[in-house]
Amino acid sequence: MRRSAAPSQVLGNAGKRPRFIPPGKCTAVCLKNETKEMDQEIKLKEIDEKEGGASSLSKINIKNQNGNCTQSVESTGKVKTKACFSIDKCSKAEKKTLNVPEADALYLPTSGTAKEEAAQEAPDCLVKYFSVVWCKASKKKHKKWESDAILITKGKSVILKDMEGKDIGRGTGYKAKELDSLDEGQTLMVGGKEIEVMGVISADDFSSGRCFQAGIGTHDTDATALSHTSTKPFCKPFKNVCQPSTKENVLRDSQSRKPRHDPNATNSLVMPRPNASHQWMFNKAGLPVVDVVVDPYIASNLRPHQKEGIIFLYECVMGMRVSGRSGAILADEMGLGKTLQCIALVWTLLRQGPYGCRPVLKRALVVTPGSLVKNWKKEFQKWLGSERIKVFTVDQDHKVEEFISSPLYSVMIISYEMLLRSSDQIQAVEFNLLICDEGHRLKNSTIKTAAALTSLSCERRIILTGTPIQNDLQEFYALIEFVNPGILGSLSTYRKIYEEPIVRSREPSATEEEKELGEKRAAELTRLTGLFILRRTQEVINKFLPPKKESIIFCRPTALQLELYRKLLSSRVITSCLQGRLENSPHLICIGALKKLCNHPCLLFKAVKEKSCDPMSEEYDESSLYEGVIDVFPQDYTSDTFRETDSGKLQVLVKLLAAIHELNSSERVVLVSNYTQTLNVLQDVCKHYGYSYTRLDGHTPVSQRQHIVDAFNSKFSPAFIFLLSSKAGGVGLNLVGASHLILYDIDWNPATDIQAMARVWRDGQKRAVHIYRLLTTGSIEEKIYQRQISKQDLSGAVVDLSKTSEHTHFSIEELKNLFTLHEDSSCVTHDLLECDCMGKVDHQNTSSEKPPVSRSCQLEQNHGKPNSKKPLSMSQLMQWKHFSGQHQTLADPFLERIKENVSFIFQNVTNSTSPPNKT
Numbered sequence: 080m081r082r083s084a085a086p087s088q089v090l091g092n093a094g095k096r097p098r099f100i101p102p103g104k105c106t107a108v109c110l111k112n113e114t115k116e117m118d119q120e121i122k123l124k125e126i127d128e129k130e131g132g133a134s135s136l137s138k139i140n141i142k143n144q145n146g147n148c149t150q151s152v153e154s155t156g157k158v159k160t161k162a163c164f165s166i167d168k169c170s171k172a173e174k175k176t177l178n179v180p181e182a183d184a185l186y187l188p189t190s191g192t193a194k195e196e197a198a199q200e201a202p203d204c205l206v207k208y209f210s211v212v213w214c215k216a217s218k219k220k221h222k223k224w225e226s227d228a229i230l231i232t233k234g235k236s237v238i239l240k241d242m243e244g245k246d247i248g249r250g251t252g253y254k255a256k257e258l259d260s261l262d263e264g265q266t267l268m269v270g271g272k273e274i275e276v277m278g279v280i281s282a283d284d285f286s287s288g289r290c291f292q293a294g295i296g297t298h299d300t301d302a303t304a305l306s307h308t309s310t311k312p313f314c315k316p317f318k319n320v321c322q323p324s325t326k327e328n329v330l331r332d333s334q335s336r337k338p339r340h341d342p343n344a345t346n347s348l349v350m351p352r353p354n355a356s357h358q359w360m361f362n363k364a365g366l367p368v369v370d371v372v373v374d375p376y377i378a379s380n381l382r383p384h385q386k387e388g389i390i391f392l393y394e395c396v397m398g399m400r401v402s403g404r405s406g407a408i409l410a411d412e413m414g415l416g417k418t419l420q421c422i423a424l425v426w427t428l429l430r431q432g433p434y435g436c437r438p439v440l441k442r443a444l445v446v447t448p449g450s451l452v453k454n455w456k457k458e459f460q461k462w463l464g465s466e467r468i469k470v471f472t473v474d475q476d477h478k479v480e481e482f483i484s485s486p487l488y489s490v491m492i493i494s495y496e497m498l499l500r501s502s503d504q505i506q507a508v509e510f511n512l513l514i515c516d517e518g519h520r521l522k523n524s525t526i527k528t529a530a531a532l533t534s535l536s537c538e539r540r541i542i543l544t545g546t547p548i549q550n551d552l553q554e555f556y557a558l559i560e561f562v563n564p565g566i567l568g569s570l571s572t573y574r575k576i577y578e579e580p581i582v583r584s585r586e587p588s589a590t591e592e593e594k595e596l597g598e599k600r601a602a603e604l605t606r607l608t609g610l611f612i613l614r615r616t617q618e619v620i621n622k623f624l625p626p627k628k629e630s631i632i633f634c635r636p637t638a639l640q641l642e643l644y645r646k647l648l649s650s651r652v653i654t655s656c657l658q659g660r661l662e663n664s665p666h667l668i669c670i671g672a673l674k675k676l677c678n679h680p681c682l683l684f685k686a687v688k689e690k691s692c693d694p695m696s697e698e699y700d701e702s703s704l705y706e707g708v709i710d711v712f713p714q715d716y717t718s719d720t721f722r723e724t725d726s727g728k729l730q731v732l733v734k735l736l737a738a739i740h741e742l743n744s745s746e747r748v749v750l751v752s753n754y755t756q757t758l759n760v761l762q763d764v765c766k767h768y769g770y771s772y773t774r775l776d777g778h779t780p781v782s783q784r785q786h787i788v789d790a791f792n793s794k795f796s797p798a799f800i801f802l803l804s805s806k807a808g809g810v811g812l813n814l815v816g817a818s819h820l821i822l823y824d825i826d827w828n829p830a831t832d833i834q835a836m837a838r839v840w841r842d843g844q845k846r847a848v849h850i851y852r853l854l855t856t857g858s859i860e861e862k863i864y865q866r867q868i869s870k871q872d873l874s875g876a877v878v879d880l881s882k883t884s885e886h887t888h889f890s891i892e893e894l895k896n897l898f899t900l901h902e903d904s905s906c907v908t909h910d911l912l913e914c915d916c917m918g919k920v921d922h923q924n925t926s927s928e929k930p931p932v933s934r935s936c937q938l939e940q941n942h943g944k945p946n947s948k949k950p951l952s953m954s955q956l957m958q959w960k961h962f963s964g965q966h967q968t969l970a971d972p973f974l975e976r977i978k979e980n981v982s983f984i985f986q987n988v989t990n991s992t993s994p995p996n997k998t
């Protein structure tokens with residue numbers, strides 16, 4: 080039989096790929112011997128044609144290695160009654176005959192895809208797994224195996240799954256004993272398919288899904304071992320971009336035996352040498368292996384985690400971590416210097432390589448959000464100086480053609496938007512490395528940008544993202560697929576093997592078996608992708624940063640706000656929402672109105688006016704929500720001449736700004752909102768009080784953004800306040816010129832808020848940082864905050880399944896909670912913690928920077944160091960210092976000035992010991 084067509088056979092040495100070797104069985108030879116011995120023991124049995132029944136049923140033959148038929152039975156699904164009968168018999172028989180130690184037995188889980196399988200057999204039948212190859216049954220002498228598959232045997236039944244996890248055949252009525260002794264080399268008929276067993280798969284390999292992975296990571300756990308085991312058909316072998324043909328190159332060749340920089344110098348950063356298999360594959364010319372040493376000019380500035388990151392990126396793009404794959408995801412938390420790590424990598428590979436020191440790259444492409452194009456250029460200059468490298472940024476006046484025609488540039492930086500527009504020209508350039516900054520935007524593989532990038536022939540791909548890869552296993556797949564195409568198999572394979580069991584296992588109704596399977600699959604997915612994903616948390620850099628004091632400030636709503644709030648809650652729309660009438664999502668309009676009201680009643684007033692001025696409006700829900708609302712406003716109310724005393728949060732803000740301005744006039748403030756209209760109000764406040772300000776929102780032309788940021792960060796900047804729209808400017812911006820940041824409103828997605836907060840507490844910050852989050856006490860804002868923090872911790876996991884950004888679907892219970900105003904509480908969030916301190920305990924006597932020690936509410940003392948970039952959990956929040964606004968004295972001079980309008984405060988200090996000026 081020809082074996083060449085099944086992928087497992089393609090590499091030659093049929094059936095001896097490592098993934099088919101069961102644990103404990105050392106080599107293919109020993110497998111064969113064992114099989115032979117077993118063959119002699121197998122008692123051949125003739126088919127009982129009559130008992131088997133009808134000729135219309137497909138036969139299932141178990142043959143030994145020589146092709147002798149050992150058994151023949153019917154395939155399932157065709158005669159159901161027969162199948163059921165067999166199952167009954169089997170379960171009884173197996174109970175009697177199988178005496179398997181508990182630890183070795185794995186039962187088919189009832190979860191997701193495997194549900195039906197389990198239903199077919201009694202639960203205590205032993206399950207075994209085999210890797211097989213199959214082809215359609217035929218009498219031809221020279222058959223060709225069509226594909227690999229996985230065979231699952233249980234009692235007297237078998238299931239055949241393709242490598243995507245789909246069922247492609249089933250059979251029942253086999254002799255349990257013979258299925259039990261099934262081993263390599265034996266053939267079997269399953270539903271019209273002939274299969275040959277290639278090896279036994281461990282229960283663990285099946286439940287983790289590892290056995291479905293073609294080519295990688297099935298038995299080896301370390302990256303180096305992986306690089307020996309597999310090849311990737313679609314990946315071209317690496318080639319050095321500079322060939323030594325010219326005289327100049329010959330001269331260079333004589334020098335090429337030496338590393339470019341001294342690997343033995345103190346603090347030198349030397350890349351790992353390629354192993355033998357890498358050399359065999361990529362050093363066909365037999366050039367000397369030379370140490371690749373990062374230019375000391377840049378290396379001297381690197382933090383320890385950045386050095387590790389550069390080695391990681393180097394190994395990934397050089398195909399040293401996963402053989403034949405050259406993609407990586409650097410998912411370090413915000414502000415850890417992903418840009419610098421990439422710059423160091425690019426600069427190293429543009430000048431060096433492990434074989435004869437020949438450069439690995441000729442051209443690199445950086446794709447980034449428009450607002451960061453100039454920042455990238457600046458960072459290149461910052462770390463390499465302008466004489467070492469010339470980088471080209473594409474904009475209206477500098478087209479891709481210029482880059483192509485100029486020999487000066489080796490790095491091109493382009494925005495995602497511009498990339499789409501210049502897609503054709505870019506296709507024509509050969510880039511050897513592609514870096515996608517803020518690459519989580521590629522999670523939707525159907526968007527044009529992703530398609531344009533995927534179509535680039537460049538195989539070395541790096542995604543940078545500071546936002547955890549969120550929520551969705553499919554989005555995760557898209558990112559993985561982008562950097563290392565095909566590594567997780569097809570989308571349908573991935574869904575069957577990973578997504579479905581993992582998602583199922585997290586549903587409340589999941590059985591223990593489903594949970595176990597889901598956990599194993601998730602662990603395997605993390606293991607596989609962990610080879611080329613690196614995520615470090617803020618902790619690694621904390622020690623280099625100044626202290627950060629974070630305060631959550633609960634601001635009492637004003638009388639006008641309360642009255643309007645009650646009015647909205649009593650509207651017909653909200654009542655009908657609470658009765659479950661949610662067609663056209665009226666609840667979202669209600670939520671929007673309440674959020675506006677929390678920011679300032681004038682924003683609600685504006686919305687009401689606009690609706691009533693528009694008689695053509697068909698938005699029935701919105702108009703009816705506003706019915707009678709206008710009567711609550713004072714008669715002379717206008718939205719243009721708003722008063723700060725109408726909004727609890729605005730009152731607090733105004734006092735806070737005054738305190739900062741007065742107490743430390745050299746300090747500056749970033750003031751963040753999610754809404755342009757709110758920013759307008761805040762801007763008016765700045766004007767009113769004569770505070771100089773600058774502003775960046777969605778309307779700011781991309782070309783001006785970096786300039787605005789630079790001007791603000793400059794120590795000569797006159798601006799006191801930076802008004803920032805978190806949606807527009809959240810990602811990537813460095814606003815270290817400010818040391819205070821105020822989040823005026825809250826977003827459903829904690830990542831948006833975290834992004835915004837990370838703008839000031841990052842490398843380069845010299846002063847102690849103060850972060851203030853303003854929430855209206857008892858209102859929907861508190862509910863949103865609670866939702867943020869009660870969601871599963873994003874942890875270090877690659878994928879966060881907590882669906883934190885999901886805020887369009889609510890249960891009636893959730894809506895009831897959202898649409899409740901708690902007028903009597905000074906902090907509903909604190910009430911929920913069931914802490915008995917009543918906010919009365921005065922913490923001012925305890926060390927001002929440490930959580931108090933002997934509090935009845937300190938459930939998990941000393942666990943209260945939340946990772947700064949992750950949403951807090953409720954229990955972590957308990958560890959924060961918390962007190963009501965009624966305290967006689969607050970240790971914080973800024974908070975002291977605002978306490979009049981504040982009902983409660985949570986406060987936490989990170990890095991309290993680091994001196995502010997430490998960098």
Ligand SMILES: Nc1ncnc2c1ncn2[C@@H]1O[C@H](COP(=O)(O)OP(=O)(O)OP(=O)(O)O)[C@@H](O)[C@H]1O
Nearest residue numbers: 380381382413414415416417418419545811842843
């Ligand atoms: N080793 C270092 N020493 C001093 N400053 C550094 C160092 N590394 C990075 N920085 C500075 O820290 C700031 C943040 O770096 P960068 O913008 O690369 O972070 P990031 O990881 O890309 O974060 P984000 O996810 O927010 O984009 C930059 O101003 C950068 O110049």
Ligand SMILES: [Mg+2]
Nearest residue numbers: 417418516811
């Ligand atoms: Mg960045």
